[in-house]
Amino acid sequence: MPPKQGQLLVYQKYVDLINYSYNLLQKFPKAEKYAMVAHLKDSMFTALKVILQANKVYNNQASRIERLNSLDAEVQLQKVLVRLAHQNRYISNSNYMEWSRRLDEIGRLLGGWIRQTVGKNI
Known part of the structure; x- marks a missing residue:
């Protein structure tokens, strides 16, 4: 689904990830419930909240970077949990590949956001 006008791409990708993962969960x-x-x-949901918070930080780049680093840690945690779910056969190979692909895409978008924010700080 393309992002709506005014929405961050990372936000829309994350909402899409939540919708995808809910069916699997x-x-x-x-x-494991x-x-x-x-x-x-x-x-x-913590990651989604941090995306919204980081987007609302306008004048304090250090605060934004702190939030983005926190978001990166959440994405890394999710990658580990998805890998464990696959290893325990809670999700299929194809579901694992798709879920991981979506998390990797979000990670790349997040990395770009961090680089852009750090670049403004120099």
């Missing part, structure tokens, strides 16, 4: 074993699934959901 519903299929996890019951034993309050463990891995809860951690993934919490991390995804």
Whole structure:
């Protein structure tokens, strides 16, 4: 889905990731509903909140960089949890590849945002 006018591309990609992952999370074993699934959901919504917060920081580049680094850590955590879900066979190879591809794309967008913000700070 193309981003709406005025929306960050990383925000729209992240919303798309949440929609994609929700279908998969519903299929996890019951034993993981309050463990891995809860951690993934919490991390995804934390990351979405940080995207919105970082976008609202206008005059304090250090604060924006801090938020973007926090967001990067959340994305890295999600990559690890998705890899563990695949290793435990909670998701198929194709689901793992797609989920990882989406996280990698978000990571690249985030890296560009960080570089752009650091460049303004010099």
